[in-house]
Amino acid sequence: MKLTHENSEMDIQSIFQKKLLPIALMLLATTSLFAQKVVRYDLYVKDTLVNFAGKEKRAIAVNGQIPMPTLTFTEGDTAEIVVHNQLKESTSLHWHGVFLPNKEDGVPWLTQKPIEPGTTYTYRFPIIQNGTHWYHSHSGLQEQIGMYGNFVMLKKQNDPTFRKGIDDLPTVPLMISEWTNYNPNNINRMLHNANDWAAIKKNATQSYAEAIREGHFKTKIRNEWKRMLAMDVSDVYYDKILLNGNHTTDLKTVDGKTLKAGDKVRLRVSNGGASSYFWLRYAGGKITVVANDGNDVEPVEVDRLIIAVSETYDIVVTIPDDGVAYEFLATTEDRTQSASYFIGNGIKQLISPLPTLKYFEGMKMMNDMMKMNGDLDDMGMKMSLNQMDMNVVMYPEITGEAKQKQKHDHSQHNMDNDPNRYNANELGEIKTLNYAMLQSPHNTELPKDAPVKELKFTLTGNMNRYVWSMDNRILSEVDKIPVKKGEILRITIYNNSMMRHPMHLHGFDFRVINGKGENAPLKNVLDIMPMETDTIEFLANEEGDWFFHCHILYHMMGGMNRVFAVDDYQNPHLPNKKQAYNKLQRESNMLHFMIENDFATNGNDGEAMVQNARWSLGTEWRLGYNDMHGYEVETHLGRYIGKMQWFMPFIGFDYRYRKMGMDEHETNLFRQKNEKDTRRAVSLGFMYTLPMLVNFQAEVYHDGIVRLSLMREDIPISKRIRAGFMVNTDFEYMAELKYIINKNMGIRTHYDSDMGFGVGLSLNY
Numbered sequence: 231m232k233l234t235h236e237n238s239e240m241d242i243q244s245i246f247q248k249k250l251l252p253i254a255l256m257l258l259a260t261t262s263l264f265a266q267k268v269v270r271y272d273l274y275v276k277d278t279l280v281n282f283a284g285k286e287k288r289a290i291a292v293n294g295q296i297p298m299p300t301l302t303f304t305e306g307d308t309a310e311i312v313v314h315n316q317l318k319e320s321t322s323l324h325w326h327g328v329f330l331p332n333k334e335d336g337v338p339w340l341t342q343k344p345i346e347p348g349t350t351y352t353y354r355f356p357i358i359q360n361g362t363h364w365y366h367s368h369s370g371l372q373e374q375i376g377m378y379g380n381f382v383m384l385k386k387q388n389d390p391t392f393r394k395g396i397d398d399l400p401t402v403p404l405m406i407s408e409w410t411n412y413n414p415n416n417i418n419r420m421l422h423n424a425n426d427w428a429a430i431k432k433n434a435t436q437s438y439a440e441a442i443r444e445g446h447f448k449t450k451i452r453n454e455w456k457r458m459l460a461m462d463v464s465d466v467y468y469d470k471i472l473l474n475g476n477h478t479t480d481l482k483t484v485d486g487k488t489l490k491a492g493d494k495v496r497l498r499v500s501n502g503g504a505s506s507y508f509w510l511r512y513a514g515g516k517i518t519v520v521a522n523d524g525n526d527v528e529p530v531e532v533d534r535l536i537i538a539v540s541e542t543y544d545i546v547v548t549i550p551d552d553g554v555a556y557e558f559l560a561t562t563e564d565r566t567q568s569a570s571y572f573i574g575n576g577i578k579q580l581i582s583p584l585p586t587l588k589y590f591e592g593m594k595m596m597n598d599m600m601k602m603n604g605d606l607d608d609m610g611m612k613m614s615l616n617q618m619d620m621n622v623v624m625y626p627e628i629t630g631e632a633k634q635k636q637k638h639d640h641s642q643h644n645m646d647n648d649p650n651r652y653n654a655n656e657l658g659e660i661k662t663l664n665y666a667m668l669q670s671p672h673n674t675e676l677p678k679d680a681p682v683k684e685l686k687f688t689l690t691g692n693m694n695r696y697v698w699s700m701d702n703r704i705l706s707e708v709d710k711i712p713v714k715k716g717e718i719l720r721i722t723i724y725n726n727s728m729m730r731h732p733m734h735l736h737g738f739d740f741r742v743i744n745g746k747g748e749n750a751p752l753k754n755v756l757d758i759m760p761m762e763t764d765t766i767e768f769l770a771n772e773e774g775d776w777f778f779h780c781h782i783l784y785h786m787m788g789g790m791n792r793v794f795a796v797d798d799y800q801n802p803h804l805p806n807k808k809q810a811y812n813k814l815q816r817e818s819n820m821l822h823f824m825i826e827n828d829f830a831t832n833g834n835d836g837e838a839m840v841q842n843a844r845w846s847l848g849t850e851w852r853l854g855y856n857d858m859h860g861y862e863v864e865t866h867l868g869r870y871i872g873k874m875q876w877f878m879p880f881i882g883f884d885y886r887y888r889k890m891g892m893d894e895h896e897t898n899l900f901r902q903k904n905e906k907d908t909r910r911a912v913s914l915g916f917m918y919t920l921p922m923l924v925n926f927q928a929e930v931y932h933d934g935i936v937r938l939s940l941m942r943e944d945i946p947i948s949k950r951i952r953a954g955f956m957v958n959t960d961f962e963y964m965a966e967l968k969y970i971i972n973k974n975m976g977i978r979t980h981y982d983s984d985m986g987f988g989v990g991l992s993l994n995y
């Protein structure tokens with residue numbers, strides 16, 4: 231599989247025989263300078279079936295394995311990676327954090343055409359850096375089902391930055407990933423449809439019953455008053471966490487050498503998860519961070535660190551004693567799942583699992599942060615670099631177990647403005663890594679005479695419709711950002727959304743302005759927590775179209791992306807750049823579909839919707855069996871406006887048939903009469919989300935009839951029970967209760983003014 235051929239030793243001997251020593255020496259120098267060791271890998275990408283979590287499911291394997299094979303190079307090599315696409319769909323591979331010519335970067339429709347099924351494609355680029363990196367598919371959601379692998383570039387032995395005692399340690403590449411038995415396309419749909427199933431599985435529904443039980447009824451009311459859904463640290467439920475493809479692994483030897491007391495092991499950890507952050511902890515004591523995103527940092531000792539989606543950390547762990555295998559544990563940020571590596575030989579020494587999150591403390595914190603207009607309050611302080619982790623309010627190991635009796639909100643009010651309230655390292659004994667602690671061993675300053683281009687981005691989005699954007703624009707709504715080659719790009723990013731985002735830049739490392747001056751660390755992923763502001767800068771010295779995006783797969787697919795166009799790069803793979811960019815834009819704002827129907831004793835009602843980030847086409851139907859003899863279909867085409875998407879103007883079409891008696895007519899609140907059995911009406915209207923997540927809808931029909939309604943669905947009564955209601959000015963009303971059985975099924979009971987009382991089975995897709 232791995233072929234190497236060297237051509238550095240030319241016919242040196244014959245030259246010597248001709249006694250042309252000076253020329254020989256010169257030749258020797260030039261040949262070793264341009265020594266081209268080509269390291270070739272052949273990657274066969276193929277559909278496979280796996281059973282990681284109790285069910286046989288489709289996945290994608292490369293050379294028959296998940297993760298994809300570890301690719302190893304030494305700085306100075308030339309990489310030649312031949313991709314054989316044996317899938318039924320197109321694919322691509324992106325070399326995460328690797329400096330290369332833009333056409334090798336692996337982003338379909340930005341730097342190349344997709345690799346079509348049945349074809350072979352070769353990536354070829356010189357290896358001009360070293361460090362721990364990884365690679366993954368950049369096509370659709372393929373990364374979620376197996377297309378991730380380690381990509382390691384070793385330092386040359388004579389590299390002046392070679393660190394004795396670190397760079398010569400026994401090394402293990404460690405790829406963290408998640409597995410779900412659901413099809414990732416379904417996960418994507420469920421996120422957009424605000425399906426509660428993942429929260430139920432994670433025990434994170436934060437319903438009214440749970441709020442009351444934990445003394446947080448007021449917190450919950452205030453949360454819904456501010457139009458927020460349950461406080462969540464991660465959106466997707468996973469069935470298994472994997473380290474190099476296994477849930478547990480025993481690491482007894484490295485490079486054939488048995489591990490014993492005092493041995494140090496360097497773990498090259500990459501987070502290849504699609505959406506999960508992981509806590510990394512070690513049962514054998516402190517861990518030493520020696521590199522981040524492939525760049526050396528001054529060694530720093532911590533108890534734990536959180537690795538953001540797509541980051542890499544090089545960590546040195548020591549084996550304290552013989553006869554013991556120490557657990558290295560990766561735990562999801564929501565603390566529902568983990569995977570372990572046991573390092574050493576002997577009895578297993580576990581590390582204590584992280585205690586359950588105090589979700590209502592988190593909700594209370596979010597309530598304090600959120601203003602009524604959906605913006606986050608900056609609390610008059612600058613937060614940055616993960617130093618003030620507001621989530622500490624949810625961590626029992628730092629802020630103690632949840633109190634049964636809640637203190638009154640106002641008694642804590644003075645503390646709300648104190649940023650130290652969130653400084654994890656000040657609050658407890660546990661030392662947690664943050665970006666302010668990273669320092670490069672080298673001077674990373676950029677040329678002083680280069681022109682500087684300043685950019686500012688606000689990360690925006692909303693949970694309710696799962697729309698993620700920058701400056702409230704998704705990729706399909708913006709052009710590429712022009713940059714001149716040789717310019718320094720200085721980017722300030724403020725996160726005004728409720729989730730953290732790991733922002734990744736292709737093709738470059740950036741400096742993180744973190745107070746370390748000329749030794750600012752270099753990274754290619756920056757995790758930004760809600761309300762944080764961070765500044766990064768890099769020299770745009772390589773032309774091409776470089777992607778800059780959130781690395782949470784489902785945020786990226788939603789359009790939280792930008793492209794930096796450094797000079798007018800002529801990419802041989804994409805002669806029509808405009809058309810290619812249009813395709814990229816379209817792929818980041820795909821339509822998603824949902825349908826729901828209640829088969830009840832009194833009738834049949836349901837809805838279907840097709841939506842993207844801004845548009846919604848939905849239709850609702852009601853078919854009565856008894857009291858209401860007739861049927862009704864209402865269709866709306868609307869566009870969501872504003873960052874929070876609370877406002878949606880629409881055009882509508884109603885069709886309804888009902889059997890009314892002689893001289894019978896309907897009158898609404900405004901004394902408008904409707905005397906027809908069959909009604910076809912076109913309307914104009916809008917929907918607006920009020921506090922408590924109540925939707926107000928106003929609609930005027932072409933015949934002048936006006937209808938106003940109020941409705942709310944999915945009120946979380948208990949973990950699995952949801953309530954809803956509707957009232958309108960036609961004197962119609964409805965109340966419902968639903969018990970959720972699984973992600974596609976529930977039992978629903980409702981009373982409807984037209985259809986009467988009914989019980990039924992509610993199905994949704």
Ligand SMILES: [Cu+2]
Pocket residue numbers: 698730731732780781782785786790
């Ligand atoms: Cu994101």
